[in-house]
Amino acid sequence: MTDTTANNKEITPKANFIHQLVEKDLAEGKNNGRVLTRFPPEPNGYLHIGHAKSICLNFGIAQKFGGLTNLRFDDTNPEKEEDEYVKSIMEDVRWLGFDWGDRLYYASDFFQNLYDFAVQLIREGKAYVDDQDAETISEQKGSPTRPGVESPFRSRSIEENLLLFEGMKNGDFDEGSKVLRAKIDMASPNMHMRDPILYRIMKTPHHRTGDKWVIYPLYDFAHGQCDYWEGITHSVCTLEFEVHRPLYDWFIDQLKDSDYRPRQIEFARLNLTYTVMSKRKLLELVRDKYVSGWDDPRMPTISGLRRRGYTPASIRNFADRVGVTKVEGTSDVTLLEHSVREDLNKTALRVMGVINPLKVVITNYPEGQTEEMDAINNPEDPEAGIRTVPFTREIYIEQDDFMENPPNKFFRLSPGREVRLRYAYFVTCTDVVKDDQGNIVEVHCTYDPASRGGNSPDGRKVKSTIHWVSVPHAIEAEVRLYDRLFTVEDPAGDKERDFKEYLNPDSLVVMPRCFVEPSVKDASPLSHYQFERLGYFNVDPDSNPEKMVFNRTVLLKDAWSKEKSKGA
């Protein structure tokens, strides 16, 4: 994996309420000063920016308090989980800059332990096999405001339960015909305590255990115990699991043989404007081809952001900036965008590229002559050095940088106006060439030979500097202009309408004929550039020597476009 980001310096995460709780535990001498967190994804999809927040949080806590972090795959549902996802998740966590060392776990590593624990619960009269179907069980569960009723199978004998559960394990029963349930309290105000299902029969091969098991534990029966067996001290998860905590505590109460127990702490998941974050919706976008894949640069997935040109540091900084609380809110994408700009501004090489080419002929410049102009690679980083850019009589400039009838505050090229060609010469527009339809096809200028390098010895000023690419030296490239995937801040917020109705039709605009200066010729995939005055771009993996492809990561802040929209 290639990443050219130099800015990988450690950031000290901003203290948040979880840090404070950990600090307090440490001060009280809990867990003998040990801190072990974990990142527990289900391998049923690609990781997104919300997971990045969790990853940074969990690894960040461990780093801050001298602890470690486990990577654990919660793979208790073989119908949804795939190895492809396991691979992508590991790749993404590493790319973000975190390392779980040899602490790689799977919930499926604990299938036997879980089974044994279930048998223990049966022996203690705390679990039973229920023969009812899903619908019946669901009805009997009641509702948040109505207590449930007990299953007629609730009082089976321990012996019978043991026998039946073993039968379930041995594949003697059909899928859906039996489940194992905990015997807790059908009248509990907490729905999760109403005899939750522990095991279901599923004759689906598992990505790791194959067909060894035909019964699988449910997440609720697996997660807390895995934490326990791994020795997790602080089990950080999102808010929706808050109501599950009493159940997890109940399981650990049945299991523990010391004072140790993992402490679960919940925080608010990340929401971002102009995108969706649920795996189900992201999967839908991928499956129904609204995007090119999980790593489509418009996706909020980590792989999508990577392909878009985001850097690990920018995502880590973003995660730190949004903070960690229990308040459910929505963060502004502009904060994410600010984080990449901030990082790329310091690290990306500057280069000139023209996206909407307009040909300019410098009529008093010698035909056939080429000059090599010195250009600074990164004004923010002197170490990046300089390069030369070829200059000739015919160049491309940006269509937006020329207006025949400019409004008041337009500083760029227009008839009679002089501007600077960056690192080259002052030029003055003398003529506009149009086709039969009246479209501008070419602009003629004259240059001031004394202004070589970009300054005139007489000290006269120009209002603007524009970028350019020499026609004979230009590398033709495809540039993919990405914008927000959705047109509204909260596409999933409207219950009446499908979120896909808010898809932004202009989220991808492909510019097939752009021109870039020759220095980028051998750029490797994913390397970052700033196209001066336009934005940050990176080389797409689709790029090849015959046809380079760039993705626009994010625009530069643009005072002119703001000025324009004011007038509108």
Place this chain on the structure above:
RNA sequence: UGUCCUGUGGUGUAAUUGGUAACACGUCUGACUCUGGAUCAGAAGAGUUCAGGUUCGAGCCCUGACAGGACAACCA
């Protein structure tokens, strides 16, 4: 008519645990500039959901409202 959680500038967070609301993003000025970028300087913007109470003093504590969210998969 339940249980649990949460309410601080536009957004995201902070407030040394009771001491007179801070930071970042965004917005708006201005300076500087061979990127209308970056940088620098400055400004506006909340009196902390509301109402009571305790206190010399409350965003922090208490009471009660109100608002938002989570919970009724053999999903995680």
